[in-house]
Every structure is written in structure tokens, then in C-alpha cells.
Amino acid sequence: MSNPSYFYISIAIVILCIVWTIPDSKQIDADTEICLQHENKIMKCGETISVLHDVFEKAILSAYAAAEKQEKNQTEKYIQDALKHDVQLMTDYKNTLWDMKPSAKLVGNREQQKHVSGNAAMTTVTCWRHDKDLYYTTGFQRYGIRFQNGRLIVPVSGTYHIYSFLGLTERGVTDEGIPVKSNNTQEIIHTMHKYNVLDTADIEIASNVQSRKNASRGNFNYYTSQIVTLVKLRAGDEISVRINDEALLQHTENNYFGLHLI
Structure with missing residues (x-):
């Protein structure tokens, strides 16, 4: 003009x-x-x-x-x-522009996450299928969402619906029926974090905490943990999933993690 x-x-x-x-x-x-x-x-x-x-x-x-x-x-x-x-x-184009909202759903891959036995530190979950690996799965990445080092990076600021589901497995009884004494008696902590280069540290968005239990099915203890919440994010924020015991990630293919702009 x-x-x-x-x-x-x-x-x-x-x-x-x-x-x-x-x-x-x-x-x-x-x-x-x-x-x-x-x-x-x-x-x-x-x-x-x-x-x-x-x-x-x-x-x-x-x-x-x-x-x-x-x-x-x-x-x-x-x-x-x-x-x-x-x-x-x-x-x-004009009518569909607002339907093109950034969104993604990552699904767990079949490879177990590498872990250190007895490590109780909060560790980022990285065993996710992403980008082209999501073809022929229930997962997707759309309209500018990027994946890097286990994190989803949002392209625009706004209010997002974020979620994470983890299925966790712990050996409770040996094949001979002898109870396994776990060295880790801490609670299971599952969290979601956000990070931005403009911030000095990761910020916890939401968490789910549960105590451990005795074997309830066969030789294993099974846990499920889910987080669902709304959060206001800035362009460039990186969203990740963390857990305090990587050894629980024995079977990751049913896990999922995602977000979408509302």
C-alpha cells in the first residue's frame, strides 16, 4: 500500500x-x-x-x-x-486457515530406552517415534511442530492442550517365584516440562506421582501414568516428558505424548 x-x-x-x-x-x-x-x-x-x-x-x-x-x-x-x-x-484458504493449528502425537518406539540401573534422577524420555516414523501409526506431526532430543517444539504462541501416557513395567517375581528385592523404593514420578532458550532452566508444567506396589499380575508389577492439562506456551517452547526411573520403560510401544493448539 x-x-x-x-x-x-x-x-x-x-x-x-x-x-x-x-x-x-x-x-x-x-x-x-x-x-x-x-x-x-x-x-x-x-x-x-x-x-x-x-x-x-x-x-x-x-x-x-x-x-x-x-x-x-x-x-x-x-x-x-x-x-x-x-x-x-x-x-x-481463508476459511481453513484457523483449522491449521499446530498439533502432534508421538508414539513410543519398540526400542527400550537406555538406562542406568538404580538411577533415580529425573530423566527425559526419548524413546518416541517421530516425523516419518509416524507413518502407518496413530501418531502425527502437523503445521510446524518439530521434534528434537525427545522434545516437541511449538512454532506459535498460544494455549495448548498437552498430554502424556506411560505404561510402566517392573520385575516383581523371578521365574522361580522368588520376590525380587528392588533397590529403588522411591515413588514413581512422571512429569512434563517446558524449556525455552530465553529461560534459565526447565520448568515443570504438571506431574503424576504414585507409590510402588507388589506384583499383581504374574511376575511383574504394572503401572500406568497419565498427564493431561492446558498450558500457555510461547513460540520456541520445548515440551518434554520425564520420569525418575528409566528402568520402568521396558515396553514403550503403547506410550504416547502430544499437544495441540486450542
Whole structure:
């Protein structure tokens, strides 16, 4: 769109030329009053400042209306050109724009996460299938969501629905039926964190804590842990899942982790 100051200058020049060249203009008092002929051929006289102010106001409104119309036409032309050259854009671009919200659902891969026995520190879960590995699964990554080092990175700021599910397994009884004495008696802590390069440390968003139990099915203890919440995120925030005992991640293919902009 043209610079608005250009219109002011152009209008001022045009008006001055009109005032100087109109043959039918009758000067009543050059210092205080002026007469101008309007489009309907009617002469209008009045205070110089007031008359010129009305002329300027009408001319400016007309100029801005023309500029707004030109910008609208250029925008529509841009969209039409984009639709011709980008087959991924849907035909009704304007109506579907708000449906193109960033979203992702990662699913666990079949490989066990490498862990250190007895490690009770909070560790990021990294055993996720992502990007092209999500083909032919229930998972997906759409509209700008990226994955890096076990984290989902959001492309735009907004309120997000985030969630995580972990199925956890712990050996409780040996094949001979002898109870396994666990060296780790701590509670199971499952958390979701966010990190941004502008922050100094990871920030915990939500958590789920549960105590350990004795074997309830066969030779293993089975646990499930789920987190679902809403959180306001900034563009560039990295969302991750953490657990305080990696050894519980024996069977990860049923796990999932995701988010979407609401």
C-alpha cells in the first residue's frame, strides 16, 4: 500500500492548484474568507480555514478508501496466485486457515530406552517415534511442530492442550517365584516440562506421582501414568516428558505424548 504521507502532499498540491486556477472563484476577503465552486457547480463561501478543512477531509477520506480497496485487491490476488502454485493449500484458504493449528502425537518406539540401573534422577524420555516414523501409526506431526532430543517444539504462541501416557513395567517375581528385592523404593514420578532458550532452566508444567506396589499380575508389577492439562506456551517452547526411573520403560510401544493448539 502507498505511503499515507504521499496522499497528504498530493492532495495539498491539487487543492492549491484548484484554488489558484478556478476562474469563477470570487475572493471576498483574502485574509479570512474564500469561495470555491463544488462539483454541483454551486459556489460556497466561508472562512478560508473552514472551507479548506472540509475539502481536505473529503479528499483524504477518498484517498484512504482507494488505498484500502487497492490493498484488498492485492491480498486477494496474492492468495489466488499462491493457490495456483502450492497444491498443499486448500481451495478455501481463508476459511481453513484457523483449522491449521499446530498439533502432534508421538508414539513410543519398540526400542527400550537406555538406562542406568538404580538411577533415580529425573530423566527425559526419548524413546518416541517421530516425523516419518509416524507413518502407518496413530501418531502425527502437523503445521510446524518439530521434534528434537525427545522434545516437541511449538512454532506459535498460544494455549495448548498437552498430554502424556506411560505404561510402566517392573520385575516383581523371578521365574522361580522368588520376590525380587528392588533397590529403588522411591515413588514413581512422571512429569512434563517446558524449556525455552530465553529461560534459565526447565520448568515443570504438571506431574503424576504414585507409590510402588507388589506384583499383581504374574511376575511383574504394572503401572500406568497419565498427564493431561492446558498450558500457555510461547513460540520456541520445548515440551518434554520425564520420569525418575528409566528402568520402568521396558515396553514403550503403547506410550504416547502430544499437544495441540486450542
